Amino acid sequence: MLAGGDRIEAIVDSDLLFVGRYGHNRLVLCAQKILVVEDGVILRNVRMSDIASAHCKDFVGNGVLELRLNDGRRVELIRYSKTMSEKFGEIADRVNKSLAVSEEELEAREDEISKVSRPKEDKSTYRCPNCGHPLANASDVCPKCTSKRQVMMRLMSLMSGHWRLAVVGLVLSIVLTAVNLAPGLLVRELVDKALRPMGANGQEAAALAAGAPQDVQSRPLMDQQEFRSRQQYLYVLVGIFMALVLARTVLGHFRIRIMGALGEKLVVELRSKLYRTLQRLSLSYYDREHTGRIMARVLTDTRVVQGFVVQAVQQMIIDILTVIGIAAILFSINWRLAAVALFPIPAVVLIMRYFSRRFQGVFRAVRRKYATLSASVSETISGMRVVKSFAQEEREIDGFNAKNVDCYNAHITAVQARSKFGPMVGLIMSLGVLAVWLIGGRQVLESSTGALTGERILTLGTLLLFLTYMNNFYAPVQQLMNLTEVFQQSATAAERIFNVMDTPVEVGDHDGSTELADVSGRVEIQNVSFAYNHGERILKNINIDIQPGEMIGLVGQTGSGKSTLVSLVCRFYDPTKGRVCLDNTDLTDIKTKSLRSRIGMVLQDSFLFAGTIRENIAYSRPGATEREIIRAAQAANAHDFIMNLPDGYDSEVGERGVMLSGGEKQRISIARAILKDPAILILDEATSAVDTATEAMIQDAMDRLVRGRTTIAIAHRLSTLRNADRLIVLDQGEIIEQGTHDELMQRDGVYAKLCKIQAKFATAIVD
């Protein structure tokens, strides 16, 4: 009706009114027009033919979908909270698509708009694309909509390589359960057949009751023959029991061994698969994920999964078999008494349910408090210098104590909950035992007086059998109850692991990727734009043509896009638009390994691996000879300080080894780059954070390194770039100036200004 014969393409309800109250405005996107309706009243009605483009303006906590009209006017179409911004983003995209707005136009407008609206904050919540359930991290698995069973199946499929072991383990578990249950039956045999006192038999007892006591006393209770046969039977039983004990020991030994081996194999496999994936994943993955979380995937989650596969699953099988086995035995022997014995079970299950829910909350609180406590310790320790310099020790102690008390309280709550649960379950379970004592005991008595006959006779042995099994019955029930939590935990852990494994490699090779032959080193950056994860554009339409052997200096403020540009040349990321070419080949058509083997990097934070200096220098070329290593170190001005270390090139660096200064590390990483002998060299703030004398040494080494290579250098200190053939000044992702130092000084623009500021600083320091 509203559409008036027009085809409706989409209807989206917003959650915010223009006046800023929550409420619904409805946006109707038709083929010919866009309508916005509130309570049946049309607020906006814009013809498609009038629209130039559509944009989302982001503000804090809400946003607006805005139309630019052909006559230059702007129309705010609808207002919505952040929850809906993605939905309306899609609408804007659809409108622009149907209007065939060119991308350049859009980008230009968007940049304009982003100046108006507040800068985009990092998205703190991510939502499951299927169900909208909020997730803490983009990479998280939605717990709501993934099927636990599927994950478990996949997990079990990991065992397929070791199915023999798994089957053997399972069979052993079944046999062990049977072996564990057998002694109960032996007890009955022992009591009823071997040890049964004379007179416990029905008739004799009846005779006793009828009153012939003297008779009983005068003759022996048991004749010789009876004694011997019973004794023999006793020995047989002892023998069987002994055999069972032995069998249990041996089988148990093998079961633990087999299951242990299975678990370790599984976890090793899983870890190595995971690590392989991590090495293959693109850098953008590491931008999104915290180190700690990735570590947890590799170390903790694999452990959890192992524990589950090896212990939980096994335990579950044994527990279920035990429970079923005991129930079957009890019911088959005496179903009436079995019913009495097991009547508290429903109550126990209910109580366990109730408490497990309470426990979850309580223990979660304990964990959280504990995490807060440990975080506060690590924080103050790393900030100890600040604490001391402001003499705030007392305050830190007070703060810590408050958290400590919090932690204590949470623990006490947990202890209280547990203190009710255990005894309560114990009490109810004892009711079953009590009932067996009472009812079973009476039945034994009645059987011996002949009041019970036939099928209903209950022997002492059977009663003892019941009591034995009941002792063994509740532990497995309890464990099975706890299993849901373990199940939940390991399913989530497994999901997270699989999630990492399933992460697509964004920057990868394709079938047509080529190996690089000789590289002359010409780098062309053509119309390149780039945005991290669909955020704001960091680079906007950059064009640079770098000749072989040329040294380019990138200048610009923090956040101007220098490092991003360099990352694109290394192909850590692919440009959102445009292309980067090396010797006229698009980087995306070159095998990444081949490309990176031609690029050397010296970064601001020189990273040294745990190992010797020799290994660290040779990291770029593992086959290098000692002579080559020394020559590289000499060229990097590192040789002398290395030789002054006790172990020379064999000195260990990193956490376990000698401490090197920033400048020393820097020179080792320069040596590393020299040894690699790359066609293209990237220097990212390589001389920052060192003193002037060291800088001179590094600069000297760097000059040697740069010779004859295509070099892209980033530096804050402009003096470092004095040798550059060409300087490129970036500002907010755009090239604003380029030329040689002299040319730019003459132009008296941004670069000249920066130079003057730095020169002023330098003279100020000298003065």
Add this chain to the structure above:
Amino acid sequence: MTQEAEENFLNAAQTSLRRDESGNVVLVADGRDRRVGSIVSAFPLTHPKRLVSVRDDDGKEIGILEESDTLDPDSKRVLQEELDRSYFMPRIGDIRKIDETLNVVEWEVHTNKGPRVFQVRNVNQNVRRIGQRRFVIKDVDGNRYEIRDWTNLKPQAQKLIQGYL
């Protein structure tokens, strides 16, 4: 690589080492005698004699001597003496006792330089594995000891060190 770095290498075939009358080492290279302050190995643990730095009295490098195997026997002897001095690391042949009290491990050993008792703190850091079977141990005072091949130690000694390697 640049030319000036190249010149720093000394060809062993055209170089010799000797001691002057007062026992100081003299390097003879390019027909010139130069007083040597010390000779230091670049790879003291992995290739002690392959590339050694010959330094003057001020510790400044005169040059790097390559392939010292090709030196004449007398020079070789002088080199070995100097290297043994600049990197003293007795080889452990037998272990009598290992005691651990309060994170300090006391070793009582027999070395190729005689019996010795030493303490090691922070075993993780100071017992360093090199290759499969070799270990270098640094004691609390910075002395170094070497176990060339721990599988060649006596069985009791092997048992003793198992927890520390």
